[in-house]
Amino acid sequence: MSPPAEPLRRLPIPVRPFHRETIGSFLTRLAYTNDLRVPHLLELTAIASREPHDITPATDDHHGWSPSTPHRIAALTGRPLSNLAAAFPVIGEFLAPAPATPAPSAAKFLRACRYCAAARNITSMIIVRARPQDYLCIQHRLWHHGIGDVDLTAIPQLVDAQRRHNRRVRTLLPAAIAEAHQQARDIIDEWITEPWQPALIEHWQQRLPLLHAAEARHPSPQLNVVTHPELLAVADLLLTAANRHLNLENEAAARLGIPYRPHPGDPLTHRLTQPAGHPRRHQRSQPD
């Protein structure tokens, strides 16, 4: 792609990067705010796009970039390149490619809280690079992990659980947190569909009406919301078990808030007692 002939000028309406915003989200906002079409902005930044919708707000890579792209973005935004590189790691990576390392796990993208955005005078949608443990906005008590926002005011224990979990995982590697959350999700899904923990099912059924979702069926965003405290508790157990021996019955009971009896068929027990990689056969028999 040949870069435009005229020198680039700062666009008339400046746009500030949002915390952990993706580069695609930022460029999309820059275009819309200045009444430009996204393909036009891509031409101005010398980003080659093979497909019509290659660049979306969830884009966070430097595919198609030319050597002048970071400088063009700096010129159009009127921000120093160092400032942009700090806000967007992808720019820093492009300017100073790191030595070859194993590919990181797929990045998780999330919509930023609209109230947090509005506090910065931003009314359009922002997509951020979420951490594995990010699901909601603690400050505004809004669930963002899904299509619509869910107001969590009626379930304060959810926000408290998230706050505690964030503190616990502060020093852990993102890859470990991501894996624990994925495993916890699998365990919770199985607890929803199989009657391993009827006490938990009762808790969740009591929470659903608080979200005006008494009829929600698995899978659904509302079920993800009501099971979230337990998901975090299970993730905590898995992360703890990775570092020390766990008294499963007592610690699971304490974190889940229900009596817990280890059973080989129960997905949590199975996960914590089987060697890594050992496949689990689904047990049809009921627990004792």
Added chain:
Amino acid sequence: MTEDERFPLTTREGWQRFVDADAGEPKLLADSELELLAENQRIAYDQDRLDYHSRLIVVATPTIRQVYTTGRRLVLLNRHQISARRGLIITGAAGTGKTTAVTQLGRNHELLLRHRLGPQAASGRVPVVYVTVPPSATPKMLASEFARFAGLPVHPRQNQADITNAVCDVLSRLRADLVLVDEIHNLDLTTRIGADASDQLKYLAERIPATFIYAGVNVEGNGLLAGTRGRQIAGRFGVITCQGFAYGTRLQRQEWRALIATLEQSLRLHRHTPGQLLRLDAYLHERTDGMIGSLSHLIRGAAVEAILEGTEKITRETLDRISLDQVAETTRAHRKNTRRRHESAG
């Protein structure tokens, strides 16, 4: 040329540079201090004065004061108008100070806004837009001039409606409340293209909640106020005519002398005698035909010459060596011939 100096007045960056320009006057050193300067210091000192004299001050002539007062009043009156906002047309012959008047209005408006809102609040706004109408302007060209000022890149495949919508949206969000359209005489309403461009300008004036000020050469005589469209413009725009300074009555001569005195006071020459220019007021009027543009050029040119030559003063001989524009020289020659004919006939 620095990065900023690339941008002309018809761009946001160039306009900001114009508004921010500090017309600081260089301090005239005493002879004893001059002698102590090293060569490179003396060169820098002279360069500063050359730079200063090449710009010189903008004198608040009666026309500039009238344009400022009327323009400011219009901006205030239009503030809550949702449509049919009133505008102003500045017309007159070339060299009578129209562009200076409108740009000074814009500059003062922006500086007042900054003073009122504070620098931080004002920084998110573009209160003044300055564009010139290109020759044979089409509606798309006109919209592109606005886009160019704002810094909105125009894609070759964008049509007039796309550009216009983008311009109106962006300038409204930037809270532009004064739009200066210069060279308006380039719009010829007797042609189809000119009529369409005039409609485009009217459309922009409706969409952008700002006061529009037009400036152009002999606007009344070139068709802008003629026909249906012209009558509509005439119905909403007041007119201020810029004229050369006359030299007939005592009052007119006083105004001319006041102008010269103000310019002379601003000179920074080491051996110029105060009042020397004032004594040449008749000569200066004859040379310039009372046109402030020509007068400014004559005095600035003479000041620069005085520094370069080392004479450090403006005399009649210095002024004689400065050539002016064709109109001024032709008018002067015509006057001389007329005077000679009268003298020989008498």
